[in-house]
Amino acid sequence: MIGVKKKYSIEQFISCERLVGVSISPDDEKILVGSDSSGVYNTYAVSRTGNDVEQLTNSQDNFMIPVGYFPDGRNFMYRSDQGGNEITHLYMQAEDGTSVDLTPGKEEKAEFQRWSRDDKHFFYESNVRDPRFMDLYEMDIESLKPTLLFKNEEGYYVSAISHDKKYIALHKPRTSNDSDMFIYTEEDGVKHLSEHDGDVQYQPVAFDLDSAHLYYLTDEDHEFQYVKRLCLTSGNSEVVAKENWDILTARFSPNHKYLYYYVNNDGKIEVKVIESETGESVEIANFPEGQISGLSISKSERYMAFLVNRSTAPANLYVYDFEAKELSCLTDTLNPEIDENDLVNAKVVHYPSFDGLEIPAIYYEPHLEDGEKAPALIWVHGGPGGQSTVDFSPMIQYLVNHGYAVLAVNNRGSSGYGKTFFKAADLKHGEVDLADCIEGKKFLIGTGRIDENRIGIIGGSYGGFMTLAALAFQPDSFEVGVNIFGVSNWERTLKSIPPWWEAARELLYKKIGDPYEQTEYIRSISPLFHAEKINKPLIVLQGANDPRVLQVESDDIVEKVKENGVPVEYIIFEDEGHGFTKRENQIKGYRAIREFLDTYL
Template identity: 30%
Template sequence: MQRLAKPLLFAACASLAIAGVAAPAAADHHGETMTATSTTTQAAPMIPRDSLFGNPTRAGGQISPDGKWVSWLAPNDGVLNVWVAPADDPDAARLITSADDRPIRSYFWAPDSKSVLYIQDKGGDENFLLYGIDVESGTETTLTPFENTRVMMIGGSTRIKDKVLVGLNNRDPRLHDVYMLNLNTGELDLVLENAGYAGFMADDNLDLRFAIRQNAAGGMDMFKVVDGVVEDTPSDSTTMEDSLSTGAAGFTNDGKIIYWLDSRGRNTAALIAENVETGEKTIVAESDKADIGGILTDRKTGYVEAYSVNYLKNEWTATDPEIKASLDWLGTQLDGEYGVQSRTEDDRTWLVWNDPVTAPASSYVYDRDANTLTKFYTSRPELAGAPLQPMHPLEIESRDGMTLVSYLTLPPGSDSDGDGVPDEAVPMVMLVHGGPWARDGYGYNSYHQWLANRGYAVLSVNFRGSTGLGKDFINAANLEWSGAMHDDLIDAKNWAVERGVAREDGVAIMGGSYGGYATLVGLTYTPDEFACGVDIVGPSNLETLLETIPPYWEPMVKQFHTRMGDPNTPEGLQLLKDASPLYKADQITKPLLIGQGANDPRVKQAESDQIVSAMQESGIPVTYVLFPDEGHGFAKPTNNIAFNAVTENFLATCLGGRAEPIGDTVAGSTAQIVTGAEYVKGLSAE
């Protein structure tokens, strides 16, 4: 499975010090590159950035519902596009899309197998439109031909194969109206005009069954939809405490059972089946360690066949004997992590992903009748034989007794006995996930492998507020931005130092979105804890962040106010200001690198501009890289590689790891070096 890194903010749904310190003293942190990598790491081959962050050879493989076609993403003239081939002749591939600028990163098959659908925005603005390509003729149609519109997929069907339900916010940017879309003609028929709902749920008959709206407490109300009319009184509700860990997971195809992932009356979300007619609920699966995560359902009936629990690793349990036999057999054939990425309508053929972690990921065609496994592709064959390192799942205890599920990767050759502790302490990068309502997990991670290869331990921590680990863990983060959420990162850093993993004075903090915010918090609120920081599309001012959220998030804004601070009250506004790194910019004494997309709809460019200006006014050095054609993260490989080239040379200066020269990567991207080129080796020449 090809994992594409993506910063998130509000997911589930990311300087001179005090007066008297002279500018040259702060600038000294940007001096000559230190030498800190071990001899064994230096001896390991340097994995090229292009191999880690360039286009995959293939990714995102799928099989059409009728089993006649296979498809995948692969570059054409350097841009990811969709390719299709007959399932019985994968070598007879043809290109069916024509993206020539931004990569296509999400596509799927129409239920009738006649067309391939994909979404695409412009310059990272996240106004995703839906496009369809007729597989036989190659004709492409813009199925949602509107400006400044973001499509939302609401429902598909196993029986009505030429239509889907979509939401469009072209009437009101805050609200998605529901339309029936004919995938073959492009005809759009209005089903329901949205009167203030955050989302909808449909059954296999493509009938709307529920409208979902946030309630005054910050939870969610579910209103039944009967004959196209939303009832006035909610039939089900959650409190704010359960709102991120409870939700409907879908109907059986006959509409008689609705499945819930439900934490109400418990901590971790259980999988619950509710009889729609009687209201009787039955627990299908539960875990005291983590929420029930994914489910696998019967293609014909919609009944659950397997479920997953993701604690240290993601583990599947089958409730159906035939599915269990198939998953067990795959476990005897594949090393490492594996799972189902695509299935035919008759469920006799699967595309299966396999992630060995220390070897490139591959996909296979699994014929369940013949019990054969045929290699489909390897995503990044250039990584075969590269010194990829194992990932160590960890449990770290916070200062108040919470368990922080974390993941550690060590530099090659640094851990001779393989116990997860290097022979001697090494520099470390704390890599903080976005969201914050998301989580890190086990498996191949290009950033872990890259940074470990450059000589650093890499630690990813599921700090409180991370999802999937129970509602108590999520809610422990409420109103704790820059507080207990950050304390968890400091506790994990101290654990690494005390255990002999990291050097006390050699830890960097880095992340995207919320992870970028955490980086800014680290350098402002705890300026002596980290040697340097890399902030990618991170907010610096929580007040202005909430003022500029995308309009289609407004139906969920109560959630943000309850968990972060309500700017409409004096107390809440003060909380937001107290948790905003912008107001402590003059506390920064360590090197800072910032990357920003100019079109970011979640974390506006002003979030980076503000803190850079504040630092400049105080004479504090900062390096700021702006991409005029990117949004919330860097989608184009040339831009991503360019920023990572700057990053690894920045880290080499701070921590002493090794780095590939920047070379022509920045010049070959759209990067604008707004300020601070002189603080990164090889950048000023650009």
Template identity: 40%
Template sequence: MKLTTASMASVLALAAAAPLVAAPAWAEPAVGTSVETDAHRTYSAAEFFQTRSYGMSSPAGLAFSTDGRSVLISSDQTGVFNAYALPIDGGEPVALSASTTVATRGVSYFPNDDRVLLMADSGGGGSELTHVYVRELDGTVRDLTPGEAVKADLLGWNAARDIFWVTSNVRDPEVFDLYAYNADTYESRLVFENPGVLIADVSPDGRWLAIDKPVTSADSDVYLVDLQGDREPRLVTAHEGDVAHATYAFTPDSRKLVYGTNEHGEFWQAWTHDLTTGAKAPLIQADWDVEFVSYSPSGRYRVWALNADGSTELTLLDTATGQPVRLNGMPAGSIGQIRYNADETRIAFTVSSDTSPNDVWTADLATGQARRLLTALNQAINEADLVGSVVVRYAASDGTIIPGVLYRPKGASAANPAPAIVLTHGGPGGQSTRGYSAQIQHLVNHGFAVLAANNRGSSGYGKTFFHMDDRAHGEADLQDIVDAGHWLRQQDWVADDQVAVMGGSYGGFLTAAAMAFHPEAFDAGINIYGVTNWVRTLESIPAWWGAQRDALFDEMGVPATDGERHRRISPLFHASGIRRPMLVVQGANDPRVLPVESEEIVAAVRANGVPVEYVLFPDEGHGFQRRENRITAQEAYLAFLNRYVRK
């Protein structure tokens, strides 16, 4: 699993980071769709979102077809995510699903034939009630986890490849039990009845189950369950005080558990626990968080990644030689999503950067020679017209140093200052990272500077920084966002009377809070499905959050006892203070931030006589999956900023 401190109490899933700068992919823009300035071409939102998104199969799945000639990917090339078989020798992806409404992703091939496991939202776009499906050899699709309110996920395969593991809340909406599915008959059996923890991984031999148990947002444990024994969870991370632990993986020989802990410093380290002796030993120690550790099925290759100042630094180690694998023929960029063929002679993976989204590559592990299979960036866009990011730091009002990721538009100077945006991330406890974002690149391409701020409480900068906002959300972290605006105005290339704030989910909350509690701090705000009434939001968390809900309550406060503070920080109850224009964007099916949140803040701002615009997508949830909706939202962002910020 990918691990950050925020993973215990995150409202909004975060995009993966992608460091460095990739080499340009030159192409002429489409006629009549771009505008050329004296410095660079500008492109429409549609052009940016015609860029395709590519993702590999689930890390828990089997990525290569039985004959090794295709790799399983997911892509939104039709406008909606579907599963595809991508030929390794070159050629166009072959569609394995054909959804026109609901994102459908390929998660695993079967080991002995080309059946495919799929995942899709069964409750309509955005409900997050995902089911696991099988695509049979004849193309028919069967739901393996039926039920109206069921949420299910693939956990992985056993070493014999005759069983795959699925987690599901079909028995109890608040917890996810573990089920074993026969790969031939699809018969399932309940393997572990969850008492209210997070099921993390099963050892390849099928004997051991690792479970994570959050106690608070700062304190958590890992337990082991002997599935061939008494099945009583056994604590393996005994400790005193606030120490966080979480599962990374089992070793392929099923002899050790690899887990993460911040017991030995500010950052997450990877340690091993011997399943026979109980002995513990450090595996990976660094001055940044270890995000994840994984292995090839045989164990010859080990992969890990560090969250290094907002960039993901990945290492692929050949354990037979003790040396990192060197890949040839690639542009600069961040490697991710490594998947292996059956005999581990070849990998498929992605490469990305600030100016280039995930391209799909393959490489021969014997020679290291890499070859690009798919290019994601719209060929109408010249990559040289896009901008890379830099990591900056600014001092908050109390002297705390706050990191951020800054995008400076081409042509911005003291003589030609640019309007600017403070971008607030989701969470609580998320992180703004480097990497490609169509949303950011489109705004920067149209002349807006973007500072993606990592306010106190963000993950990735150590446990002290992460916990600085515990039970103080909407206060010190909000001041960090206001101070980000002050810092931007101090740059001679930024127009000091043209600075907006923008964010989604928890970032939408900070946006609305900045507008309500610091009404002169920003010239306008864009609230994307942001929390505006914490009293309601915390009371309406979906049942399937289970143990994560308890950790969130520890960080944010319990509704029954902290309701007064929740009301005090909620922008809705202080909306009379909002005096600058606001754009609100919402999905009608959002299970995390209910549409009523946005509707009420819109009505309240409108009652102030302040300009407010509202965009509602009837077929979206918490995050917009359909390309046409992402384009509409992006066009609304730019039009609003041009109308109320740019002068």
């Protein structure tokens, strides 16, 4: 018999601190980090020793996530939107606490690129000229005046800028599985660098210091993405780093002493650091177990700061001293009221689907008494093309802590498992990927620990669509559905995507379907047009400011399902967008989900 574990409230789980956005100050003494300890993400400065923490922004409503210190080390930059509308602006905050909106256009969306090597400028992207496309600008740090460097009229993505500013590397997707890379110079315009046949990904990531080589990701002749570099004079390319899993991105430290890259290893994100000159790996003793994110190397290249989370604990901030070879943890973000031993470690599992294809998933089994069988949920990630990993999820741990097993399925079409797996659901969404999720029930039942008559389905965004698809197209498969801002009508969603997604519009049409040319098919996979078949209890959560899945998507499906006489609960957050960032809203929403499950599952 397993000892009874303590049960925790949703307030206790949400009181775990979440960290994002790491950046080291020019003098190596402070680390900027975003924290939601105030209830909303604000920017904090943590001393390198961890002995001192200072809150620098004081927002009560909109997130203020750090980008980094200005080169003088006094002012810093942060990004923020309004109520989750995703129209992010860049702001400079001075030492006295006053802020300046650097990108003040009312509908202007801006994204930081990097600081210039001469410390006099920074590069950023903005759609202020044309809402559909992100142009590249350079802003003078003294005058705060922007200069247009690249006018983007063809839907390119700006990927890298050479240190001498001569080259701008671009990439442009043809489909989700096929893309090209280009290089722009003022003299020659845009030049295509990746002539190829078939589906191959090409994405630039960085130039070397002397602007002689372009580093890029590709899956050319390989199932997974790896790093190559192209000599810009000879046109010859060579492999820099190759793994048996996808390399997600690669970056240089400020003076290019180190090259680091992220590896997506079967649902776990790892980071590898190599010395640029020798290619030798940098081994870090006592490296913590968990997923790495937010890595930042200081300008002096002595220190490296990063976040590490694991399935039973939220991300903590670490600093590594390359010279002293010392690793320090600066934070303790798990709510002290929670004993980590009461939580459940995520297990990476695989099971066969209807056609024999192996489906990866992340499994959480609650602590059970001998002979006890738990209710369970199939959890579907966002996307399409997203992935569930072994991150800490306060919502999942809350549900598991209260007796629910959770199987987070990485159905075909998920990223992280090779290009063949990734494109296996194209133009078959809500069909083969849904079948993979339903087959997950067999895995759950096969453990001998799950009540086969009490299995529900839950998901957000694309996962919310999959929840609705399961209830509408396979109405006997699950006992309940939890839809968190999910698409109910693909025809409307694909026609109303935000203007700044213009470069990805055709990509989505080729993956899901064209709402103008394939209307009948699009309606056939849209749950709203089949809502009369939904006969199981449903709860829906929605942000009123969501620019991706409009509130009307949830309004309509709730209204339709109510006509069936089925129990339906609906919660709208007026101050949220595509994802709930405020603690009070998370508490309300996640508590409502558990109460709904307690009632109907």
